[in-house]
Amino acid sequence: MSDSKIWLSSPHMGGTEQKYVQEAFDTNWIAPLGPNVNGFEKDLESYLNENVYVGALSSGTAAIHLGLILLGIKSGDEVICQSMTFSASANPILYLGATPVFIDSEKETWNICPIALEEAIKDRISKGTKPKAIIAVHLYGMPYKVEEINAISKKYEIPVLEDSAEALGSYYKNQKCGTFGEIGVLSFNGNKIITTSGGGAIVAKSKETKDKAVFLSTQARDNAPHYQHSEVGYNYRMSNICAGIGRGQMEVLDSHVHLRRAMHSFYRDLFSKIDGVIVLTEMDDNCFSNHWLSVITIDRKKIGKTAEDLRIAFEQCNIESRPLWKPMHLQPIFQSYPYYGNNVAESLFENGLCLPSGSNLTMDDKNRIEEVITTFFKS
Ligand SMILES: *Cc1c(COP(=O)(O)O)cnc(C)c1O
Numbered sequence: 145m146s147d148s149k150i151w152l153s154s155p156h157m158g159g160t161e162q163k164y165v166q167e168a169f170d171t172n173w174i175a176p177l178g179p180n181v182n183g184f185e186k187d188l189e190s191y192l193n194e195n196v197y198v199g200a201l202s203s204g205t206a207a208i209h210l211g212l213i214l215l216g217i218k219s220g221d222e223v224i225c226q227s228m229t230f231s232a233s234a235n236p237i238l239y240l241g242a243t244p245v246f247i248d249s250e251k252e253t254w255n256i257c258p259i260a261l262e263e264a265i266k267d268r269i270s271k272g273t274k275p276k277a278i279i280a281v282h283l284y285g286m287p288y289k290v291e292e293i294n295a296i297s298k299k300y301e302i303p304v305l306e307d308s309a310e311a312l313g314s315y316y317k318n319q320k321c322g323t324f325g326e327i328g329v330l331s332f333n334g335n336k337i338i339t340t341s342g343g344g345a346i347v348a349k350s351k352e353t354k355d356k357a358v359f360l361s362t363q364a365r366d367n368a369p370h371y372q373h374s375e376v377g378y379n380y381r382m383s384n385i386c387a388g389i390g391r392g393q394m395e396v397l398d399s400h401v402h403l404r405r406a407m408h409s410f411y412r413d414l415f416s417k418i419d420g421v422i423v424l425t426e427m428d429d430n431c432f433s434n435h436w437l438s439v440i441t442i443d444r445k446k447i448g449k450t451a452e453d454l455r456i457a458f459e460q461c462n463i464e465s466r467p468l469w470k471p472m473h474l475q476p477i478f479q480s481y482p483y484y485g486n487n488v489a490e491s492l493f494e495n496g497l498c499l500p501s502g503s504n505l506t507m508d509d510k511n512r513i514e515e516v517i518t519t520f521f522k523s
Contacts, residue, residue: 147512150463153335153437156400156504161392168384176202176362178384180391187394188330188345194323196347197354200382200390201361204309204331204344208279209236210357210380211305211327211346215277217242222268224302225279226256226288227471228489232331233279233307234472245275246473248485252427254439254492255288256280257485258296264484265300278304282311282321283469284498285337285404285436286424290316290324305329309344312337313401313434322347332386337400337436337503338393340386401434403503408435410510411499418521420446439468441495447521451497457520458500463513468496 164180173179181200188198201207217223219241225234227246237244247264250257261278268275278297280288297304306325308314314321322328328347332340348354359365364377382390408423415421420443426433442451451467458465470493473483500513 147462150500150509152464153502155334155339158396161389164388164391168388173384176381176383180384180387184387184390192320192323197351199346199354199357201344201380205232206380207329207344207346222273222275223277224275226281227473229281244481246483249489253286258292260485262296281307284439285311285314285434287316287431310436315432317430338397340390343382343386400503404435407501408438411438437498437501439498461516466498468493
């Protein structure tokens with residue numbers, strides 16, 4: 145195997161990141177606070193452009209954890225969560241001793257199904273426990289059904305925690321993802337559309353909420369000369385070094401979105417001639433996906449081969465592809481919790497595949513990918 149590895153989604157530096165990191169060294173701001181942290185937060189606030197307040201944290205998972213705390217989630221509460229997602233959406237529910245209630249996907253965006261969501265809320269209320277929050281996820285960058293979910297949130301007065309970890313740069317009706325929930329969450333892990341090597345952010349509607357998140361993320365220190373604590377604190381603040389990488393990455397975010405979307409068009413063209421393969425695409429012009437990952441489903445009856453067969457064909461050519469997120473209600477750690485829906489998420493998982501989608505793939509990479517696909521669907 146002489147060809148170099150093609151990754152599903154790898155870090156893509158823009159060029160100015162090291163300048164910000166060097167500045168941090170030059171001024172000795174080697175700490176989880178400093179000018180890069182403040183600057184990165186400002187950059188994100190002006191990018192999201194909805195009068196939001198952003199707190200930079202050590203990870204997206206930390207942002208979900210603090211987000212649930214800020215929404216008042218306590219031990220014994222129920223929290224609704226999209227089943228088809230990365231486990232980091234749901235794990236913080238367990239950190240708090242709360243109970244996850246999982247919801248199926250709908251077929252258009254693959255995200256939380258409004259019908260199953262409302263059915264679940266009604267059923268939980270009839271059983272005597274009204275859920276305290278809804279975690280909705282813009283999977284692979286595709287906006288969930290924002291209006292339907294918000295209407296249900298309003299009707300039942302249950303706040304939405306918007307997991308926008310995969311959707312920085314996506315929008316719905318010209319409003320950026322990350323700004324729809326009571327609290328929004330971003331991630332800058334190594335494989336996301338921009339990265340700080342590891343990092344995340346909480347998006348708040350008020351300065352008080354942001355300040356509270358930052359307070360909790362820096363060990364909940366009361367205002368006193370000594371270290372005094374009246375609440376449980378966390379060590380979740382973003383480092384000034386990582387934030388420097390983030391500032392450089394913000395300069396190329398729009399170009400990364402453009403390049404990821406070009407990968408999506410590349411796949412749409414390739415598969416347009418193949419009956420039995422669906423590429424996840426915006427359902428209408430109100431939705432704009434950053435297409436963080438390009439994802440397909442393969443109809444095994446029509447094609448005679450499975451998504452797993454294609455994954456193996458890629459692997460043999462040193463190209464990484466990956467099954468979709470295995471739904472949470474099928475995971476050993478979560479399978480004993482309530483679940484509402486049919487089997488949409490399950491069937492997506494069985495038939496789906498995430499394709500190499502990086503903003504840094506070359507013409508040569510694309511040729512290799514195309515060759516595997518052409519050969520696979522010919523034979
Ligand atoms: C990446 C991701 C997270 C977690 O973010 P980290 O920064 O890796 O902790 C949460 N939810 C979803 C949907 C993700 O893809």
